[in-house]
Amino acid sequence: xxxxxxxxxxxxxxxxxxxxxxxxxxxxxxxxxxxxxxxxxxxxxxxxxxxxxxxxxxxxxxxxxxxxxxxxxxxxxxxxxxxxxxxxxxxxxxxxx
Numbered sequence: 549x550x551x552x553x554x555x556x557x558x559x560x561x562x563x564x565x566x567x568x569x570x571x572x573x574x575x576x577x578x579x580x581x582x583x584x585x586x587x588x589x590x591x592x593x594x595x596x597x598x599x600x601x602x603x604x605x606x607x608x609x610x611x612x613x614x615x616x617x618x619x620x621x622x623x624x625x626x627x628x629x630x631x632x633x634x635x636x637x638x639x640x641x642x643x644x645x
Contacts, residue, residue, distance in 0.1 A: 592644075593617070593626075596633050599643060 590610060597619060598605045608619045615626040633639075 593629050593633055595643070596636065596639065597629065600632075600636070600639065 594605055594608050594610070594617075597603060597608050597617060601619060601622070603619045608617060610617055610626075617624050617626065617629055
């Protein structure tokens with residue numbers, strides 16, 4: 549009887565530990581998906597800056613640490629660009645299809 553309980557307990561512990569490993573792989577997949585979405589959003593904002601300020605895309609620099617876009621003598625925070633981008637309905641109609 550005690551032997552069966554020990555085997556059942558060890559089996560349960562093993563099952564729980566294997567399920568824990570699967571959660572980590574899903575978390576990594578989620579992080580990868582978020583980084584892909586983040587990269588896509590940054591590319592859209594760079595294109596927006598390029599068209600609205602008539603700046604070549606290769607002259608637009610993004611600082612990840614400060615979260616700022618710099619182009620020419622202009623430096624704007626990411627939040628400012630996102631706000632302008634979100635309000636730019638006419639731009640979206642013409643340039644995003």
